[in-house]
Amino acid sequence: MSIRLGIMGYGNLGRGVEVALQDAPDMELVAVFTRRDPSSVKILTENIPVVSVSEVENWKDKIDVMILCGGSATDLPEMTPQYAKMFTVVDSFDTHARIPEHFANVDAAAKAAGTIGVISCGWDPGMFSLMRVYANAILPDGKDYTFWGKGVSQGHSDAIRRIAGVKNAKQYTIPVDSALEAVRSGKNPELTTRQKHTRECFVVLEDGADAAKVEKEIKEMPNYFADYDTTVHFISEEELLTNHAGLAHGGFVFRTGKTGVNKEHNHVIEYSLKLDSNPEFTTSVLVCIARAAYRMRQEGQTGCKTILDIPPAYLSPVSGEELRAHML
Amino acid sequence: MSIRLGIMGYGNLGRGVEVALQDAPDMELVAVFTRRDPSSVKILTENIPVVSVSEVENWKDKIDVMILCGGSATDLPEMTPQYAKMFTVVDSFDTHARIPEHFANVDAAAKAAGTIGVISCGWDPGMFSLMRVYANAILPDGKDYTFWGKGVSQGHSDAIRRIAGVKNAKQYTIPVDSALEAVRSGKNPELTTRQKHTRECFVVLEDGADAAKVEKEIKEMPNYFADYDTTVHFISEEELLTNHAGLAHGGFVFRTGKTGVNKEHNHVIEYSLKLDSNPEFTTSVLVCIARAAYRMRQEGQTGCKTILDIPPAYLSPVSGEELRAHML
Numbered sequence: 239m240s241i242r243l244g245i246m247g248y249g250n251l252g253r254g255v256e257v258a259l260q261d262a263p264d265m266e267l268v269a270v271f272t273r274r275d276p277s278s279v280k281i282l283t284e285n286i287p288v289v290s291v292s293e294v295e296n297w298k299d300k301i302d303v304m305i306l307c308g309g310s311a312t313d314l315p316e317m318t319p320q321y322a323k324m325f326t327v328v329d330s331f332d333t334h335a336r337i338p339e340h341f342a343n344v345d346a347a348a349k350a351a352g353t354i355g356v357i358s359c360g361w362d363p364g365m366f367s368l369m370r371v372y373a374n375a376i377l378p379d380g381k382d383y384t385f386w387g388k389g390v391s392q393g394h395s396d397a398i399r400r401i402a403g404v405k406n407a408k409q410y411t412i413p414v415d416s417a418l419e420a421v422r423s424g425k426n427p428e429l430t431t432r433q434k435h436t437r438e439c440f441v442v443l444e445d446g447a448d449a450a451k452v453e454k455e456i457k458e459m460p461n462y463f464a465d466y467d468t469t470v471h472f473i474s475e476e477e478l479l480t481n482h483a484g485l486a487h488g489g490f491v492f493r494t495g496k497t498g499v500n501k502e503h504n505h506v507i508e509y510s511l512k513l514d515s516n517p518e519f520t521t522s523v524l525v526c527i528a529r530a531a532y533r534m535r536q537e538g539q540t541g542c543k544t545i546l547d548i549p550p551a552y553l554s555p556v557s558g559e560e561l562r563a564h565m566l
Numbered sequence: 567m568s569i570r571l572g573i574m575g576y577g578n579l580g581r582g583v584e585v586a587l588q589d590a591p592d593m594e595l596v597a598v599f600t601r602r603d604p605s606s607v608k609i610l611t612e613n614i615p616v617v618s619v620s621e622v623e624n625w626k627d628k629i630d631v632m633i634l635c636g637g638s639a640t641d642l643p644e645m646t647p648q649y650a651k652m653f654t655v656v657d658s659f660d661t662h663a664r665i666p667e668h669f670a671n672v673d674a675a676a677k678a679a680g681t682i683g684v685i686s687c688g689w690d691p692g693m694f695s696l697m698r699v700y701a702n703a704i705l706p707d708g709k710d711y712t713f714w715g716k717g718v719s720q721g722h723s724d725a726i727r728r729i730a731g732v733k734n735a736k737q738y739t740i741p742v743d744s745a746l747e748a749v750r751s752g753k754n755p756e757l758t759t760r761q762k763h764t765r766e767c768f769v770v771l772e773d774g775a776d777a778a779k780v781e782k783e784i785k786e787m788p789n790y791f792a793d794y795d796t797t798v799h800f801i802s803e804e805e806l807l808t809n810h811a812g813l814a815h816g817g818f819v820f821r822t823g824k825t826g827v828n829k830e831h832n833h834v835i836e837y838s839l840k841l842d843s844n845p846e847f848t849t850s851v852l853v854c855i856a857r858a859a860y861r862m863r864q865e866g867q868t869g870c871k872t873i874l875d876i877p878p879a880y881l882s883p884v885s886g887e888e889l890r891a892h893m894l
Contacts, residue, residue, distance in 0.1 A: 257827055261706040282827060338891050358894055365700070367894040368878055372693070374893065375854040375881035376847070378589040424840065497850055499585055499610065503842035512752065514831035519704070522825055526703040546889055550696055551874040553703035561874055563666050565702065566686055566695040 240266035241532045243525075244301040246291070246321065248272050248279055250485075251307035251330065254521030256282055262525055264555045268301050298324050302535075303528040305329075307521075315340060319347040322355040322542075326535045328528050330360040330520055337363065345542035354535050356543045359527045360520035361511055362386070364545055366491045369509040371546055373493035377505060380495025383421045385413035385434060389487025389516060397462045398439055401455050403447030406475055408482040410438045413490065421492045424504045431465040439468065440482050442475045487516035526553040568594035569860045571853075572629040574619070574649065576600050576607055578813075579635035579658065582849030584610055590853055592883045596629050626652050630863075631856040633657075635849075643668060647675040650683040650870075654863045656856045658688040658848055665691065673870035682863050684871045687855045688848040689839055690714070692873055694819045697837040699874055701821035705833060708823025711749045713741035713762060717815025717844060725790045726767055729783050731775030734803055736810040738766045741818065749820050752832040758793075765796040768810050770803045815844035854881040 243265050245252045252270065259267050269287045272279050276288040289297070304325040308314050314331045321327050322344050331340050337358055344355035358364065362384070370382060391411045398407035417434050420427040427433075439456055443449060453470045457463055473481075490510045497503045513519045527545065530552035534543065551561055571593050573580045580598065587595050597615045600607050604616040617625070632653040636642050642659045649655050650672050659668050665686055672683035686692065690712070698710060719739045726735035745762050748755040755761075767784055771777060781798045785791055801809075818838045825831045841847045855873065858880035862871065879889055 254825075257825065334894070337894055338887065341890055363894045365704075368700070370893045371878050371882055371889060372696070375857075375878075375883075376693075376850045378883075422840075497582075497585065497843060497846040503846055505842060505847055506838075506840040508836070508838045508840075510834075510836045512750075512834040512836075514833060515825060518825040518831055519833055522704045529703075544890060544894055546879040546886070546894065547877045549875045549877055550699050554699055555703075555706075558874070559666065561699060562669055562872060565698045566662070566665055566691045566872055566874065 240264060241529060242266055242268045242300065242302045243528060244268055244297060244304040244325070245270045245307060246294075246304055246317065247307035247313070248274075248281065248288070249307060250517040251521055251524075253282065254515075254518045255305050255307060255524055257518065258522045258525040262529070262555065265525070265529065269297060271297075271304075294321070295324060301325055302532050303328060305521075305524050305528055315343070318355055318357060319343040322347040322353050323351045324353075326354045326531050328356045328359055328524050328531055330364075330524060331358045332360060332363055334363060341542050341544070349541045352540050354531050354540055354543060356527050356531045356545070356548070358544055359523050361513075361523065362489065364520070364523055365511070366489065366509070368545055369491040369507075370493070373491075373495075373507045377493055377495025377497070377507070379497070379501065380493050380505075381426050383429070383434075383492040383494075384489065385418060385492075386489040387411040387413050387435065387487070389489075389513075390482075390485070394437065394439075394462055397459060398441060398456055401452055403444050403452050404441055405444045406442040406478055408440045408478060410440075412436045412438060418490060421494065422506060422508060424494050424506050426494055432467060435466060437463055437466045437468040439470045440473050440478055441470055442478050443472055485515045485517055486513060487519075488512045529553060529555065568592060569857060570594055570596045570628065570630045571856060572596055572625060572632040572653070573598045573635060574622075574632055574645065575635035575641070576602075576609065576616070577635060578845040579849055579852075581610065582843075582846045583633050583635060583852055585846065586850045586853040590857070590883065593853070593857065597625060599625075599632075622649070623652060629653055630860050631656060633849075633852050633856055643671070646683055646685060647671040650675040650681050651679045652681075654682045654859050656684045656687055656852050656859055658692075658852060659686045660688060660691055662691060669870050669872070677869045680868050682859050682868055682871060684855050684859045684873070684876070686872055687851050689841075689851065690817065692848070692851055693839070694817065694837070696873055697819040697835075698821070701819075701823075701835045705821055705823025705825070705835070707825070707829065708821050708833075709754050711757070711762075711820040711822075712817065713746060713820075714817040715739040715741050715763065715815070717817075717841075718810075718813070722765065722767075722790055725787060726769060726784055729780055731772050731780050732769055733772045734770040734806055736768045736806060738768075740764045740766060746818060749822065750834060750836060752822050752834050754822055760794055763794060765791055765794045767796065767798045768806055769798060769800050770806050771800055813843045813845055814841060816840045857881060857883065 271291050279288045304327045306329040310333045318329045348355040394409035488511045493507045530548045533552045607616045632655045634657040638661045646657045676683040722737035785796050816839045821835045858876045861880045
């Protein structure tokens, strides 16, 4: 019997989940839920209903896991506890600083309802978190490094767009090669913010805007740009839409550590991702976490979980015997 | 209260466990067991007894987890089921082809005794297996690549030593850079055995041995060398002991895969290890798996497990709250 899946929200993430499900033979899409008028939402899969979110309660017994495809800023803090009252849910909440609060809210809702809510699944938080936890456990005497990019940072792009005179903008976060190499070599460098990443901005100005003033404002923006080497390119809207519409991203997680009687042995653990589509990779993680959530719920577990609480084998459609015979 | 640990066997691995325990504040070494005369075994830690293996049964209630530091060829297939009858045990059994059989033997013994046996912990099998399972679950439509090295292969070194006229030898397995780059670029290359790794041999001849004959015999040895580009260096025993005594190793696990409506997006997941000491990294894994085994046993679980069955957070001495606040 297939695991019956629902998708809540049909933007980049919702569509990504729908596409990822094509490679999940043990799962079946049952319905897509939307806050919009369902008749206005055209999905890729044929013969699957698009349903108004107002009717979601009627689907309680028809869906095993609901994947919540909302944004972290305002949607998920509300949605995940709310829907955990009805369904086992999975989300990609990625505001690191607010994870403990989100965890507590989802945990209370899920425990009361006898469901599971797996939060913060994707690559960071998600796979990168896993790598940090494994590597810290193995090498307790060591140092962590995380680099992001090359990829568009939504937050930084938004910050540029809020500047007067800016019509549109994309900002790429780029790891500094020499910093990567220094870490990779096991030198345990102390790296400043500026030494780890550069920021490259592609900006479309409003008619008559003052380019020099905008560039200065970007480069001096505290927190976002002031601590980085930032380059600003002014381009046409057409060029922005043509050349900077991609959703590629990625990054690197390192831990370097020492072992030995006199700490004479160095070790370098490196994990990296190069992703053509940030949202599709995230939703590929969400889908296999949904499989794990279903299994944990079948075992009788309830409450809020993260990827750190899930036995790795639960993410795989392959049996334990097969995993041991072919992947261990 | 500390987790009480025993070490069974005091070679490279046993010593590595002892050293790794210095960085595990929640664990305490209780005793080291040996098949040798205990009075002949000098360990690093003061005031810890070295005990004859014949007395191990008396320690049943004094040890929470026994780490089994034997070899995979002959020791562990016997030792792990045997000691799982008395203790929760952890081993580093690494004969991939025999894992299903070993699992079945340990599972039967551990279930009957109400203990846990975690087998095949280290880096391959171990962390590399984990990476394969996670990456396959996330990118079901993709391709796996594993590279080993640069590092000494014990099996290949032994094979050279069995040749008539060879006094001593070390063999390094070396991944081919251009193959690594091709995989890393997302080109999904089809790679032959020869294209993935080269083999470099350092050989000490017996007096009067025929170097040309030995070199030919090495290079044509089926399975071990015939399918590889192999170079052979003849050196003195002194040089071998001085320059080739290191225990460095490492490797790379890749998965490249596609997502998207038309599979238009490529993704590359890469995990790599650069280890100055292969046995010390392995034992660092064993120690945090011992922590996890203890926790699973406290929950009432029994039977044989692998790293694929263990929630990642169980490996860490840090609480769930702390992990979520700082590492997720």
